[in-house]
Amino acid sequence: MFDDQGFRRIPDGIQKDNLKDIIETRVTIHPQRLASNFLHNGEIDSQDPCSYAELDWAARRILHLLHSAGVQQGDRVLLLFPAGNRFIQAFIACIYGGIVAVPAALPGRKDADWQRVYGMARDCEAAAMLSSGEQFAKLESRFSREYRKRPDGNPFLRIDADGAFSGSSVAARTATIAAGDLAFLQYTSGSTGAPKGVMVSHANLLHNQRVLQTGFKNDGDTRYVSWLPLFHDMGLIGCALQSLYLGAPFNFMAPAAFLQQPLRWLKAIDHFGATTSGAPNFAYALCADRYSPTDCRNLQLDSWRCAFNGAEPVRPSTLEKFRTAYSPHGYREDAMLPCYGLAEGVLMVSGNADIRVPTLLDLDREGYLKGEIKKASSGRPETTMVGVGQVVGDQQVVIVDPDTRRRTDGDHIGEIWLHGGSVAAGYWGKTQETRATFQAAIEGESPDRTYLRTGDSGFLDARGELYITARIKDTIIVNGRNYFPQDIELVVEQADPALKPGGSAVFSIDREGEERIVVVQEIHRTALKSYRADSVIKAIRAAVARECELNVYDVCLLRPTTLLKTTSGKVQRQRNKQAYLQGELSLLDQLRQAPAAEPPQAADADAILQAIRDYCQQHLETTASVEADELFIDVGLTSVDAVGLAEYLSRQLQRPVDAALFWQYPEVGDFCSVLGNTAHPAPHTAADRDLEQLSGTELRRQLERELS
Numbered sequence: 001m002f003d004d005q006g007f008r009r010i011p012d013g014i015q016k017d018n019l020k021d022i023i024e025t026r027v028t029i030h031p032q033r034l035a036s037n038f039l040h041n042g043e044i045d046s047q048d049p050c051s052y053a054e055l056d057w058a059a060r061r062i063l064h065l066l067h068s069a070g071v072q073q074g075d076r077v078l079l080l081f082p083a084g085n086r087f088i089q090a091f092i093a094c095i096y097g098g099i100v101a102v103p104a105a106l107p108g109r110k111d112a113d114w115q116r117v118y119g120m121a122r123d124c125e126a127a128a129m130l131s132s133g134e135q136f137a138k139l140e141s142r143f144s145r146e147y148r149k150r151p152d153g154n155p156f157l158r159i160d161a162d163g164a165f166s167g168s169s170v171a172a173r174t175a176t177i178a179a180g181d182l183a184f185l186q187y188t189s190g191s192t193g194a195p196k197g198v199m200v201s202h203a204n205l206l207h208n209q210r211v212l213q214t215g216f217k218n219d220g221d222t223r224y225v226s227w228l229p230l231f232h233d234m235g236l237i238g239c240a241l242q243s244l245y246l247g248a249p250f251n252f253m254a255p256a257a258f259l260q261q262p263l264r265w266l267k268a269i270d271h272f273g274a275t276t277s278g279a280p281n282f283a284y285a286l287c288a289d290r291y292s293p294t295d296c297r298n299l300q301l302d303s304w305r306c307a308f309n310g311a312e313p314v315r316p317s318t319l320e321k322f323r324t325a326y327s328p329h330g331y332r333e334d335a336m337l338p339c340y341g342l343a344e345g346v347l348m349v350s351g352n353a354d355i356r357v358p359t360l361l362d363l364d365r366e367g368y369l370k371g372e373i374k375k376a377s378s379g380r381p382e383t384t385m386v387g388v389g390q391v392v393g394d395q396q397v398v399i400v401d402p403d404t405r406r407r408t409d410g411d412h413i414g415e416i417w418l419h420g421g422s423v424a425a426g427y428w429g430k431t432q433e434t435r436a437t438f439q440a441a442i443e444g445e446s447p448d449r450t451y452l453r454t455g456d457s458g459f460l461d462a463r464g465e466l467y468i469t470a471r472i473k474d475t476i477i478v479n480g481r482n483y484f485p486q487d488i489e490l491v492v493e494q495a496d497p498a499l500k501p502g503g504s505a506v507f508s509i510d511r512e513g514e515e516r517i518v519v520v521q522e523i524h525r526t527a528l529k530s531y532r533a534d535s536v537i538k539a540i541r542a543a544v545a546r547e548c549e550l551n552v553y554d555v556c557l558l559r560p561t562t563l564l565k566t567t568s569g570k571v572q573r574q575r576n577k578q579a580y581l582q583g584e585l586s587l588l589d590q591l592r593q594a595p596a597a598e599p600p601q602a603a604d605a606d607a608i609l610q611a612i613r614d615y616c617q618q619h620l621e622t623t624a625s626v627e628a629d630e631l632f633i634d635v636g637l638t639s640v641d642a643v644g645l646a647e648y649l650s651r652q653l654q655r656p657v658d659a660a661l662f663w664q665y666p667e668v669g670d671f672c673s674v675l676g677n678t679a680h681p682a683p684h685t686a687a688d689r690d691l692e693q694l695s696g697t698e699l700r701r702q703l704e705r706e707l708s
Contacts, residue, residue: 005394007210008239008353011246017179018202019241020095024174026247027056034249036240038084040188042227042257042264044271050085055092058085059417060171061164062093066130071158073098073175075127076185078120080104080139080232081161083254086132086350087230088240090161094184096177101184102126102233104198106135107142113480116195118147122196124185124428125150128157136160141286179203186233186343197428198343205237205420208346209245212238215392216276216341216349217253218305222248225274227258227265234311237347238278262287263295266326278308278337280569281318282502288321289501302330307349308539312502312570313468314338314386314488316360320543333357340388340468344437344452346422349397350466351389357467360386369481373459383487387465394419398442398451399459402472405443413459413469414480417442417451476508478515478550485573486547492519495543496526496536503563506574509553519544520576523588525560533557533589541591545642545659553579562586605669605676611652612668615645628669632662649675 002008012029016022026033031053041048050058057222071077077094079101080086087103094101102124123128127150131139140158150156183205187198212218224633227237230252237285243250251272258265266287269277284307309319323333338358339351346704362382367374376382391397399414417440426434437455441447457475458468470484477483477670489504503522508515523531535536537555544552564572564579579585620636637645646659657675665671 002214002353006353007393007691008212008217008219010213011218012211012500014247017206018177018181019183019245020174020177020202022206023092023095023244024051024056026244027052030247031056033247036085036088037249037251037255037580039251039253039264039268042165042253042261042268044268044527045518048085050089051601055089057171058135058164058657059091059092059096060174061100062090062130062161063097063174065159065164065172066093066097066099066128066218067172069128069159070101070160071097071127074100074182076100076124078102078104078117078126078129080117080129080131080135081230082133082135083230083252086161090130090132091184091230091236092244095177096174097172098122098177098181099554100182102187103184103236103276104187105229105231106139113308114142120187120195120197121147121670123153123157123195126156127154130159130161132161135670136162146328170588172386177202179206185348186424188343196430198553199425200346201425204346204422204424205241206245206474208237208348209242211392211395211422212242213246213618214353215348215389216244216308216309216337217353217355218241218242218276218306220246220248222246222276223272223274224248224250224252225265225268225272225277226250226252227255228252228279229255233341233343233347234278234280237307238660258283262290266296266299266301275303276306276308278306278310280311280314281309281314282569284309284322285315285318285501288318288325290393291325296326296329299326299329300334301326304335305355307331307335308337308339310339310341310388312602313490313523314388315490316384316386319358319386338386339523340456340466342454344424344454345395345418345420346424348392348422349395350391351381351416353390353392361385361387361465361467363463368413369483371482373411373413377442385466385467385469387461388446389466390464391466395418397460397466400442400451402453402457405440407442408459410462415472416454416456416458416466416468418454419449419451423452460501469655471573474507475517476506476517478517483548483550483566487516488519488544488550489545489571490538492521494532498523498531498536499540500524500560502569502571503558503560503569505573506565507573507577507580509577509581511553517544517550518554518556518577518580519552520556520558520563520580520585522558522560522563526690528588533591537589537591542659551658551661553589556580556585556587557589559586559588605672608649608653608672608676609668611649612645612672615648619644626668628667628672630668631666632668632671635668637662664675 014025032051033057034049035052036050064587064698079090091101104120107117143158147156169351179202181202183200186200187195187197224239226239230236240250258700309408310321334355334357336358337351341348345577362376362384364374364376364381368383396419398417400417402415437453440453441450455472456468457470460466474485475482485506488506492504493499493501500522505520507518509518540555541552544550564575566572616626626635642659642662646657649657665674
C-alpha cells in the first residue's frame with residue numbers, strides 16, 4: 001500500500017511529471033467519467049456535470065482564445081470567476097498551454113478589494129484577466145478605467161472566456177511541459193503582511209498531490225464534496241486538483257450556498273456518498289450549532305472517511321460538539337482529520353496516514369504560556385491542544401528557536417521549519433524575501449540543507465505528532481509570558497451570546513512602554529437590535545481576566561462580517577491591528593481604559609485589607625486572617641475568585657477595580673497600597689448605532705466575502 005518514500009501508491013498507476021499529462025491521459029482512458037459537478041445554489045436537484053471529455057474540449061477552446069488574444073506560454077493570467085465549472089476549465093486551459101494561472105478572489109464593493117487585485121496584477125506582471133458572464137462585464141468596465149496597462153507598458157488584456165464557445169471556435173494544441181515549469185502562482189493570504197505570489201512548479205504540485213492522497217487516505221474509490229472557494233489553495237489543490245489527480249468525481253457548491261444553509265454540505269455528502277470532504281474548524285462548529293433533528297432526520301454520513309479540518313485552530317470543543325450531533329447519523333469520530341499546511345508548501349504538511357481519532361494533549365498552562373511543554377498534572381490549570389497529525393511522506397519538519405536558529409529540545413515551543421519536495425521555489429519577483437523564507441539553514445548544521453520558515457510556532461511530541469500554537473508575529477508577550485491570540489479569542493467569543501463565533505481578533509499594542517491587549521470582536525447579526533454594549537464589553541473583560549489573567553486595554557465591537565480575514569477564513573490580526581491604529585474599523589461600540597482626568601483619590605489601605613479579609617472569609621471558606629505579607633495565590637484566590645473580589649471592592653470603594661491588579665501586584669500588602677493610592681477611572685463607551693440595513697442579496701455577498 002505504501003512505497004519506500006512513505007506515500008500511498010498512485011491509483012490506477014498513472015505516473016507523470018506534470019498535471020497536463022495526467023489529465024490528458026485520463027481523457028484518453030475514461031473520457032465519459034465525471035470530472036466536476038457544480039451544484040447551483042447548493043441544491044442536489046440543480047446539477048451541472050462535466051465529464052473529462054467535456055473538460056478537455058472546453059479547456060482547449062479557452063486556450064485557443066488566449067492564444068488568439070496574444071497570451072503566450074509563460075505569461076501570467078488572473079483568473080477571476082464565480083464558483084462553477086468555468087473556473088476549473090479556465091485553470092486547466094492555462095495548465096494545457098503552459099500559461100501561469102493566478103487564481104484570485106472576485107473583488108467586492110470595497111476599494112481595498114480592487115486594490116488587492118491590481119496589486120497582484122502588478123506584482124506578477126500579469127498579461128491578462130480572464131473571466132466570464134456577468135462578472136466579466138463588471139470587471140472589464142473597472143479594469144478599462146483603472147488598470148489599462150501592465151508595468152512594462154503593454155496593454156493589459158481583458159478576456160471573456162465565454163467567447164471560446166461562440167462562432168467558429170477551435171481547439172488549441174497543448175504545450176510541452178516539464179516538471180520544473182511553473183504551474184501557477186498561489187498568492188498568500190497576507191495574514192502577516194502584503195500578499196506574495198508563491199511559485200508552484202508542476203513538480204511541487206504533484207509531490208503535494210501525493211502528500212494529500214496519503215494524508216487523506218484517498219484511493220481510486222474516493223468521492224469528493226466541497227464548498228471551499230476554488231481560488232484558495234484548500235479548495236483548489238486539496239479538493240478540485242486532488243480529484244483530477246485521482247480521477248475521482250468532484251461535486252461542489254459555492255461558499256455562499258453553504259453559509260446560507262450549512263446542512264447543504266452534509267446533505268451533499270450523504271447524497272453522493274462522499275468519502276472525502278473538509279473545511280476550516282468554523283464550518284464544523286456552524287454545522288453543530290445548526291443541528292436540527294427534523295432537518296437531519298434521514299441524513300446518513302457513514303460514507304465519510306476523511307473529514308479534514310485545517311486552515312485555522314482546531315478546537316477540542318468543536319470536535320466534541322460535532323461528534324455529539326452527527327454520530328447518530330453515521331459520522332465516525334475517527335473520520336475527523338485535523339491537519340496543517342501552508343501555501344509556501346503548496347498545501348499539506350501533516351495529517352494521519354492511518355485511521356484514528358484526533359489526538360488531544362493536556363498541557364500545564366503555566367508552562368505553555370512560557371513556551372514550555374509540560375503535561376498537566378492533577379488539579380492544575382491546563383490547556384488542551386489538538387494534534388494536527390504526523391508529517392506526511394518524505395517531508396521533514398524540525399522545530400527551531402527563531403532567534404538562535406538552533407533546534408529546540410522536545411520540551412519547548414519553536415518555529416516550524418519544513419524541508420521536502422512540496423516546498424515551492426520562492427516568491428515571485430522577491431529575491432530577498434525568498435532567501436529569508438525558503439532558504440534558511442539550521443545553525444551548526446550543513447548550510448546545503450535548507451528549510452522553509454513557516455512563520456508558525458508549535459512542537460512535536462515523542463510520536464512525531466505536530467501541534468500548532470500560533471503565528472510567531474501574532475504571539476503576545478506580557479510580563480515575560482507568551483499568550484497565543486487564538487486562545488484569548490476563544491475566551492472572548494464565549495463571553496456573551498451576542499458575540500459571533502470566529503469573529504474575534506486579539507493583538508497587542510504599545511502604550512507608555514507596556515504591551516496592552518486589544519480585543520476586536522464582531523456582534524452577531526441576530527443580536528444587533530438587542531445587545532447591550534456595556535454588558536457585552538464587561539463580559540469580555542471579565543472572561544479574559546478570569547481565564548487568561550490579562551487586563552484588556554480596549555474592546556472594539558464591530559458590525560457583522562467586517563473583521564478582516566484571509567481567503568481561507570483565517571483572522572488577519574496584523575491587518576486588523578493596522579486598521580485599529582488608523583481608526584478604520586467598522587465600529588459599533590468601543591471601550592478603552594481612559595487616562596485619569598483628575599488626581600488620584602486616596603483610600604485607606606487598611607480598610608482595603610479588611611475588605612479583602614471579609615470577602616475571603618465569606619467566599620473562600622477560610623477562617624485564617626489574610627495578612628499583608630501573604631501572596632494572593634497562597635490565600636487561595638483563583639482567577640475566578642479574583643473577578644468576584646474585584647467586583648466586591650468596586651462596590652466598597654465606589655470606583656472600578658480591575659481584576660488584573662491581583663496578578664500585577666501578587667502580594668496583598670502591595671496590592672492594598674497601590675489600590676489605596678490610585679483612582680481607577682471608569683471606562684467610557686462610544687457608540688455608533690447607525691447601521692446599514694443590508695438586503696438579502698447584499699448580506700449573502702457579505703457572507704461570501706467574509707469566507708473568501
